[in-house]
Amino acid sequence: MSHDLLNVYNLTVNAGNFSLKNINFSMQPGDYAIILGPTGCGKTVFLESIAGLRELKKGALYLNGKEITHLPPERRYLGFAYQDSLLYPFMSVKENILFGARARRMAGDPVILHRMEQLAEAMHISHLLDRFPRFLSGGERQRVSLARAILTRPPLLLLDEPLSALDQRTRHAMQDLLREIHAAEGLGIIHVTHDFSEALQLGRSMLILYDGQVEQAGDPLDIFYHPATEFVARFLHGENLIPGKIRGRDGKQWFKLSGSDFLLGPLPECTMESLSGSGKTSTLFIRAGSIRLSKAGEAPDDANSWTALIKNYVIDSTHVDVYCNGNGSWQASLSLAEWQELAFKRGERVRLTVSPEHFHIIPQ
Amino acid sequence: MVNSRINILQGIFLFVFILFTVFMVIMLGGLLFYVEWSDFLSVIKNPEFRFAVVFTLWTSLLATLMAAVTAVPCSFILSRYNFPGKVLIDTLMDIPIVLPPLVSGLALLILLGPILGNALVQLGLEVVFSARGVVVAQWFIATPFAIKTFKQAFDGIDPRLENVARTLGYSPAEVFLRVTMPLAKGGILSGLTMTWSRALGEFGATAMLAGITRMKTETLSVAIFLNMTIGDMQFAIATAVIMLMVALILMSVIKVFTATGVRL
Structure with a gap:
């Protein structure tokens, strides 16, 4: 426990008609944790509970091994920035940034003033220090808000959807800035978002909340390819969720698609650990990017390679989503270069191939 | 069509x-x-008028100050907290707005006369038929306006601005003074102006609680009433014109505080 930056044990919080239930969470010093979930799942309540802004019904919080469960927010010394920056309109940018230092009677300290100038330079807001918030753009306001939150070097920075109110270009710039701050300051960050691509780009660990409970926690990429529940798979835009049953054959486990005799497999051993065996109704999960598309050729269908017809396709800026019919409905994904090279057409017969290590079973 | x-x-x-x-x-x-403008100047020089102006100013300013001291905590609690009976208490605090001032004055007279009168006299704080009575009546009638406007000002503040200040190291009291009050400043100033204007013009409750005594409990409103009853129309009209001008100035100030892009 003493090696962790933050430990959350059985956190239970009531917020009106909503409640967070028995949340357990921990993060290492310098970690960048993402809290992901749909609107209303309790992400902000979770963050505010860590900051001490919510009364806990049950549970305990430890920061650097010291219990902070009953400490008021002003004695936790955590940085906090909300989605809409929330600068004080009656203060200049400089006064906003120094506001936390003023609380600790440090606003006149040369070390703090130097730190403020360094942060302003790093965040490209040096020329804005004497302006008032109403004259700043959304991105500028958010940078000031970040500078204000980290001025006094908090061990943990809590960010509540800090990028969701920004346009795409500003959001990318802010993501770069967050990465730089995280690397330069070495502080832990908990970043709440409902945008999975943002989570993948920034997070080192991830917690997915749904209806006030932890749905899954772990490495972002691992969760991306191995969602624990159908909710997580669908929330993370899981493309191929195929209902069926586990079947035993030749001493191995295979997946039989519902309504057909088509078998996929053998299933990886690790996938089967959580399942109690054959005959169980389950969902097979395959990422679109894990399905390889090629010209149909003359080869017959085998276990993990079968033919299908291209029903539709959608060209995006980086890839092409291809929708096929054959032993069920499938979605594959190709890079733009592959798509141009293969020059598929709507209605064309193609071959779909999946390597068994890309099969992931979600128990029902 | x-x-x-x-x-x-x-x-x-x-x-x-x-x-x-x-x-x-x-x-x-x-x-x-x-108004006879030649009489207007003589009215201004009249000691009774001067007494009424000075008396009205200090009583109404004191009543406004007391209303602010009462309204800030009441309106903050109504704005920030939910508790059983909140709607009932909110309505109770509005009662002086809807109640005829004479009825409010009667209720005050009973409370501060037969019920608490003796105790107040022993403490040297006699209220009934005194200048204190004028201040209490003005305070009672004007406070609900302060509560209503202050509450609107507090309602308009995003509580997350206060949350951020807590995480930056400020205690709840410091947050109130350094964040909440500066953010509510515009609404509070307009509320104070409205409260003061209500106290300035108070008559009914004042008449019931403090009485209508020339040069003792004579506010400008009381002066108009007293001089109308003895037929001194010029005194009454000159006083009314001055009150009208004060009202116009006060309302303009309120509009400047509460609106942007005001056109005079």
């Missing part, structure tokens, strides 16, 4: 708007037209 209906509606609205504006201008203009 739809456009012609809208035009008819706009025409009706414009007609009512102009009619009422003309009515207000004629009514107030009539007051100004009726």
